[in-house]
Amino acid sequence: MRGVDVVEFRQSLTVPRPRGAVAAAHRAWLSHPRWALAVKGAFAASLAWFVGLVAPEPFAEYPYYAPLGAVLATTSTVVRSVRDSLQSVAAVLVGAIIARAVALLPLPGPLELAVVVGIALLCVSWRIFGEMGNWAVMSAIFVLILGSGDGADYIGSYAGLIVVGAAIGIGVNVLLPPLPLTPSELALGRLRDGLADQVESLASWLENEGPLAPEEWEDRRQQLVPTVERARAAVAQTREASRANVRVRYNGNRHWVDSQTRRAGALGTSADVVDEIVRLLVEWEREGRDDVALGQQLRPEFAGTLQAFAAALRTAVTRDTANEPDRAQKAAEAVDRLDESIKGLRKVVRTARQSSEYDYFVAGALIVKLARGAGALRV
Structure with missing residues (x-):
């Protein structure tokens, strides 16, 4: 067999394989929507992190909260991501208010934490929060422990960055909506x-x-x-x-x-x-x-x-x-x-x-x- 014929013969054997591999990879990608969700979530979180870093003070001190909102908004459908984002922001604000209100009382540390968590847990089941009620507890604990020094700035940064991150996540979801x-x-x-x-x-x-x-x-x-x-x-x-x-x-x-x-x-x-x-x-x-x-x-x-x-x-x-x-x-x-x-x-x-x-x-x-x-x- 001549050299040219050998090359053509080998190409005839090898060319179809990438097509089969690409088709198989495409089928696997479509069959596992979590893969696309992971890519979208990672992209939205990275973009939100960058926005948090370049935001003005005091937001730039807490850039890690923006990816939280971005991930939240990209883990569901377009309609649900908007609803979940609004409910989570409402829960965050309620948790922050609970923490700041309890902090005004002359309570020792362990008792103060217990009161904050107890009140926040009572709010978890509020219908207005839907499935996002647990954010009230998380927010209350974060604000109580991390935001005791500059409460107003911390609450504003915390809630604001989650809103910005959620908006970024919703935007990514609108551009690349899931359809499983x-x-x-x-x-x-x-x-x-x-x-x-x-x-x-x-x-x-x-x-x-x-x-x-x-x-x-x-x-x-x-x-x-x-x-x-x-x-x-x-x-x-x-x-x-x-x-x-x-x-x-x-x-x-x-x-x-x-x-x-x-x-x-x-x-x-x-x-x-x-x-x-x-x-x-x-x-x-x-x-x-x-x-x-x-x-x-x-x-x-x-x-x-x-x-x-x-x-x-x-x-x-x-x-x-x-x-x-x-x-x-x-x-x-x-x-x-x-x-x-x-x-x-x-x-x-x-x-x-x-x-x-x-x-x-x-x-x-x-x-x-x-x-x-x-x-x-x-x-």
Whole structure:
């Protein structure tokens, strides 16, 4: 092989690798919003520190308070950063007032500190402070211990620099607003897969094992709860982050946000349906009951409908179904098959009622739950 050919061959092997590495790094970056948060927080804190250093006296004596406000404002969404900044400044001022007021009393040092902390802790739960009430305690302690000599200057510098730092942090947040679409997408995917896995396991158990083992299936039901809560929290955070967010308006992310909201509602309803089905079966389809929900006659039919439900879960709730006609068609067909399976199950239950002494009321309730799940998946 000639020298030029060798070089070209080596380049053909090595050129794609950086692209793959860059793509992987980009995916990792999007999947871990804390990394971007750390970079923004570090930048805002450094900028606030510089502003504190060049500020006029007495502010320049306490430049380290400006980064506190900057970090506070960059650790949340744009809307929340403004609210949190205002609440924290209010808490800081209240804490400072408490410290200066108690300092006027002739109290010994330990008792003075105890009174200041006690009063500040009573203010922590004030609704006006929201989640920033702890700043009142921090402020009261700082002002009491560090600002005893020049109280007015210290309080003004402390509160003023936090305000300046918070303003810098809010500005950074507005320019580089967080929008954790990828983490919430991953959370929805984990919820979808977790629900489908549990429905498939339930179908397999009914078909092969018969009545449920209450303790085991109660544990399985509880294991899914954190996944549901994390998905709901992630989507709620994304919705909040989309408010006052230029990335939503100008980067075409509004459709993605709306899609996640719809799919989160569908999966939330599906999670409730799965939870209610497991609850009913744990109570009514177990050993030791004479009036079971399904019995040997209905278990195979119900298991088949559960398999159709799991298939609809896996295909109907994905990000791309709204953008790709083929996948949307497959999703719609999966839900149609679930509807047909539910209709067939209804007929089997009617026939079973006519030829049995049981009313199968619980079986009817299970069908209603499945119909609700099918309706939710039509997004």
